[in-house]
Amino acid sequence: MNKYLLSMQIIQSIREKTDTAVLYYSAGGKDSIALLDMLAGMFNKVICYYMYLIPNLDHVQPYIKWAETKYNNVEIRQIKHFQRDYYDACGFFREPNISIKPRKIGEIEQAVREETGISYAFSGMKGVDGYMKRMRLKKFAKSSYITDKGMVYPLALWTNKEVLQYIRLRGLIQPFVYDPGAISQGFTIDLKTMLMMRNKYPHDFKRILEEFPYSEKLIFDYEYKHRK
Known part of the structure; x- marks a missing residue:
């Protein structure tokens, strides 16, 4: 079958x-x-x-x-x-x-x-x-x-x-x-999701920061690392 x-x-x-x-x-x-x-x-x-x-x-x-x-x-x-x-x-x-x-x-x-x-x-x-x-x-x-x-x-x-x-x-x-590289998909609070939301869904990105304010550090650390 x-x-x-x-x-x-x-x-x-x-x-x-x-x-x-x-x-x-x-x-x-x-x-x-x-x-x-x-x-x-x-x-x-x-x-x-x-x-x-x-x-x-x-x-x-x-x-x-x-x-x-x-x-x-x-x-x-x-x-x-x-x-x-x-x-x-x-x-x-x-x-x-x-x-x-x-x-x-x-x-x-x-x-x-x-x-x-x-x-x-x-x-x-x-x-x-x-x-x-x-x-x-x-x-x-x-x-x-x-x-x-x-x-x-x-x-x-x-x-x-x-x-x-x-x-x-x-x-x-x-x-x-x-995340194109992930086996399973789903909304979560991580760097890849944050970057996508900031670039394509700014209102959702704002909502994430309102609900999880310290998640902005993921973006800060990412940008700091890539400025070097």
Whole structure:
């Protein structure tokens, strides 16, 4: 069985249990784009949860609008990423706030289940995205990549090249690339992202500095080094 058919078989097994899908949608990530397309054609409704580090960034909005415009059965809900809790509590490029109790990913998943009433949720996680993800997915191979907590990983065996090929063949929106040399993409607070935002998305760059004021030192150190 090829990977696409296996993925659709996994999705169909959940469709037989519910007519509504929940998807953790990264808004710009290739895996989310491809998986949303698969889900939207099979379920009556798809509820996407986009977890943000900083809300309402300009470069993310096209992917939010695209999903809602492309599919008339898709709803986007936005929640704060659990990683932001750790950043704020520990003082990641900002003053620490020790009063914050960081949420765990399992707590967020449980809250989503309670909010939607849906026991299952989809994620575009793939084994090629890193060693830890590969080991996690390997544990669920015998259960069709469905965990006992209801997380579903239909793209577990796909490669990045295969996902991009699916996106091209289906004429979907192109993924956002933060770092051309990275295996996995995603918004984070690092030098490459900061430089890109400063050059192409100045409003987003301003938002980063507002939320993480000490991150400007990344730019300062970079420019100081290259002045020598």
